[in-house]
Structures are given as C-alpha cells and as structure tokens.
Amino acid sequence: MPADVPVDQPARGLDAWDGLFWLWDVFFAIGSIALVVALVQQPGATAADKVATVGALAAMAVWYLCYGRPNIVAAVQSPVRGRIFMGVNLALLVLGVAFEPTMSFALFAVCPMAFMSMCLAEAIAFVVGANLVPVVSALAEAGVDAAVRQLVPGTLFLILFSVLMGTWIVRVVTQSQERAELIQELEDSREEIGRLSREAGVAAERARLAAEIHDTLAQGFTSLVTLVQAAESELDSDTEKARKHLTLAARTARENLTEARSLVAGLMPTALGTGSVDQAIRRQCERFTEETGTPVTYQASGSSVELPTTLEVVLLRMVQESLTNIRKHAKARNVTVSLRVNDESANLTVADDGAGFDPDVPSDGFGLRGMRTRAAQVEGTLSVHSGPDGTKVELEVPR
Incomplete structure (x- = not known):
C-alpha cells in the first residue's frame, strides 16, 4: 500500500x-x-x-x-x-x-x-x-x-x-x-513491505558494489601482482624489460586509483569517460597485450556510439572479466574480441585458445556469476562454451 x-x-x-x-x-x-x-x-x-x-x-x-x-x-x-x-x-x-x-x-x-x-x-x-x-x-x-x-x-x-x-x-x-x-x-503489512524493500535495496546495492569492486579494483590488483612478479623475475637478467613491467604496473596503479575514486563518487567507469565503448574495449585489449604479451585481435562492426550507458558498462565489464580470467587460468596464445552492434542488439564475443574449463562445475569465484548477473540486469543472454581447444564467452544484449 x-x-x-x-x-x-x-x-x-x-x-x-x-x-x-x-x-x-x-x-x-x-x-x-x-x-x-x-x-x-x-x-x-x-x-x-x-x-x-x-x-x-x-x-x-x-x-x-x-x-x-x-x-x-x-x-x-x-x-x-x-x-x-x-x-x-x-x-x-x-x-x-x-x-x-x-x-x-x-x-x-x-x-x-x-x-x-x-x-x-x-x-x-x-x-x-x-x-x-x-x-x-x-x-x-x-x-x-x-x-x-x-x-x-x-x-x-x-x-x-x-x-x-x-x-x-x-x-x-x-x-x-x-x-x-x-x-x-x-x-x-505496509511497514513490513517497506522494511523488506529497504533490505532488498541494501542487498542489491551490496551486490552492485561487489560486482564493481570485482570488475575494477580486484582486476587491477591482479594486474599489479602479475606485473610486479614479472619485473621481479627479470630484474637481474633483463633490466630494461623489468623497467617496462614496472612502468606498466605504475600506470595500472594510477588507473586503479582513478577507478576507486569513480566508484566512490558513483560515476561511470573511467574507461568510458573519454570515448565510446568501442574505444574503451580497444584500450583494454591493448593493455592486456602489453601486460601479458598475448596478442589480442579486436574486431568491431556497427555503431556503438548511441548505446545506452548501462549497456556500455555491461559490455566493458564483460571484456575486463573475460580478459582477467584468460590471464589467470587459460594460458592462451591468442585471444579474439568481437563487438557487433545493430539496430536491435549488441553482441560481444571473447574467445581464446587456452586450456578451457567446465562451465557447469560450481565455482567459488565471483567472475562468471557476476557476468551472468550483469547480463540479467539488462535482459541479456550470456553463453559460455569451453573445452580443451579454448573458451568462448558470448553476450547478447537488446538495445
């Protein structure tokens, strides 16, 4: 009432x-x-x-x-x-x-x-x-x-x-x-409904913050750990390469700090603040290649300039999470990212030729669960196919 x-x-x-x-x-x-x-x-x-x-x-x-x-x-x-x-x-x-x-x-x-x-x-x-x-x-x-x-x-x-x-x-x-x-x-009953609504709102906000922290700060810290470890292993043998890894780590730390400030301020992802989602995804792919040495092929078709901000955030976070999973688990040699946008929907595909995994086995991690939650929030469809020849994650969201 x-x-x-x-x-x-x-x-x-x-x-x-x-x-x-x-x-x-x-x-x-x-x-x-x-x-x-x-x-x-x-x-x-x-x-x-x-x-x-x-x-x-x-x-x-x-x-x-x-x-x-x-x-x-x-x-x-x-x-x-x-x-x-x-x-x-x-x-x-x-x-x-x-x-x-x-x-x-x-x-x-x-x-x-x-x-x-x-x-x-x-x-x-x-x-x-x-x-x-x-x-x-x-x-x-x-x-x-x-x-x-x-x-x-x-x-x-x-x-x-x-x-x-x-x-x-x-x-x-x-x-x-x-x-x-x-x-x-x-x-x-009205008071009880109000109380339950407030609790549901708090739970939803906690889930949102958890997803944002996982997709930004946690991934950034993972990159930092990887880069510092790489620099430490090459410090005695290849000083120039170690310095390059440290430079990338410093840049990642600055970007993570900016993401943290944006998260506190309730703003959109900083990667989207300087261009379209197409440009933001391209930067993520280039950054992944710089940090891991694994080449990423990025393909885009259609205009993504007019996509709603909510869809842009979901697409960007999906790319970030997929690349993080590839970095941590796949040991892939090649990665392909494809973004197709038409009048009715936007389709994002991230594929690799790594070790693969069984998507039906329950996991304690937040990655796939968070991706499915984000897809459901925009009425999208997420499909994951994985095997010995690699993994393919495909997201389709209506415009």
Whole structure:
C-alpha cells in the first residue's frame, strides 16, 4: 500500500462514534431533567415519594458520570465494572419505581447504557429484566388484570425495540472494531513491505558494489601482482624489460586509483569517460597485450556510439572479466574480441585458445556469476562454451 494513501484509524470499537458521544450525554441530560420535571409535577404522589424518586434518579445520573461513563469511553472496557454499573442502575430503578411508577421512563436511558457497558447476551438479559420491573410493581399494586391491560403491551414493544436497536448498535461497533483491526493489519503489512524493500535495496546495492569492486579494483590488483612478479623475475637478467613491467604496473596503479575514486563518487567507469565503448574495449585489449604479451585481435562492426550507458558498462565489464580470467587460468596464445552492434542488439564475443574449463562445475569465484548477473540486469543472454581447444564467452544484449 503506498505510504501517501490516507487511512482512517479507529483504534477501538467506540472510536467510530466517539466524536458524537456527546449527543448521548445531551440525550441523557435532557431525559433526566424532563423526568425530574414529570416526577415533581406528578399528581397524587406524596412529597416523600417524589423526593425518593428524584433522589434515585439523581443518584443514577451521578453514578453514570462518576463510574459508568469513564468505563464506557475507556480504551479497554472492564466487564466487571460494566456489570457493577448496570447492577446499581437496576437497584436504583427498582427503588424509584417502588415509590413512583413514572420512574419507569428512565428505561429509555438505562437500556442503551446496558448495551454500552456489557456484552450482547448480558445486555439483552438485563433489558428484559429491567423492563419487567414496572410490570412487577403494577402486579403488586393493581393486580394481574390491570397490569396486563396497562403495561404488558407497551412492555413487550419496548423490550423488542430495545433488543433490536441494541443488537444493531453492537453489530455496528463490532464492525468498527473489525475494520480497525483490518486497517492495523494493513498498516503492519505496509511497514513490513517497506522494511523488506529497504533490505532488498541494501542487498542489491551490496551486490552492485561487489560486482564493481570485482570488475575494477580486484582486476587491477591482479594486474599489479602479475606485473610486479614479472619485473621481479627479470630484474637481474633483463633490466630494461623489468623497467617496462614496472612502468606498466605504475600506470595500472594510477588507473586503479582513478577507478576507486569513480566508484566512490558513483560515476561511470573511467574507461568510458573519454570515448565510446568501442574505444574503451580497444584500450583494454591493448593493455592486456602489453601486460601479458598475448596478442589480442579486436574486431568491431556497427555503431556503438548511441548505446545506452548501462549497456556500455555491461559490455566493458564483460571484456575486463573475460580478459582477467584468460590471464589467470587459460594460458592462451591468442585471444579474439568481437563487438557487433545493430539496430536491435549488441553482441560481444571473447574467445581464446587456452586450456578451457567446465562451465557447469560450481565455482567459488565471483567472475562468471557476476557476468551472468550483469547480463540479467539488462535482459541479456550470456553463453559460455569451453573445452580443451579454448573458451568462448558470448553476450547478447537488446538495445
């Protein structure tokens, strides 16, 4: 998931409607005030009944503000506190209805709080029991006929309405919780993808640097070792030839230093900075002949001037690696390098008449593996044929 996609983040079930929870507070306050007014103006009730009923209602409001509401809006609700809260509410409701039946209108506030504070099954059981309180009170005072005639129809409707409405609200809250969990999982997945992408980028960069170091510095040091050893062996017998090898070693060291600086600066290979890839390959062939004495025949056809830099780098590195392998292992007498460029592809071939090897045998070296990796990076094809008569490495890359 892209990092700039906005995502809603309800952290818990009630967060989906926490912004509108004040509406419930307003409803509770208005309902409580209206019920107090109705209780005070209730005809036929004694002053003591009114005081007791209003006191029960006031206690219910204070109990909600101090104990029930903090648990309802908490990040993690306590089921035990929810049961205690609704148990006290039920006791206050019974107390109020015992003094004045009009107190039963408090059920419009008590029933919703049951679904806010307890699980669905407990809330339904509470709502059924709480709505039966006025019926039981009427049975005790007016008898069965009056209770059935006056309260049972309304009570059944109120129970049904409360259960249906409460169940719907709980399902909405549950869906909000599931949606919050899904969003959190998506965010976690996005973070994991980002972490894996960063790790993949680091690994790719390490592989790139390893290939660059192998194709530049390591090959340069190999040349230096070869030239110094040659100079050391000829120092007593042929001073002029030894001096020539040392001169080539000094030039190689300077070129290696320039390659190292270019690698640090993230620039293109220095051999490509002063001409086309055709000229760079030709210089590599001449340098190989100077250092080893092995003649290299270079052939080029087509125009390589318009090749992309990425392809030029791959072609040059392929020549460098092939010549390094020939120097180290082949003991060849002749080497042929061919570059053919057309409108669709560039084809590079490096062949020698040396000892050869088995390309199918796994090797601990980086050479062939690095060549195949570079070829794959530009969607090219690398083929290696080797035997007793020599080795032929061919690379074809699309333009």
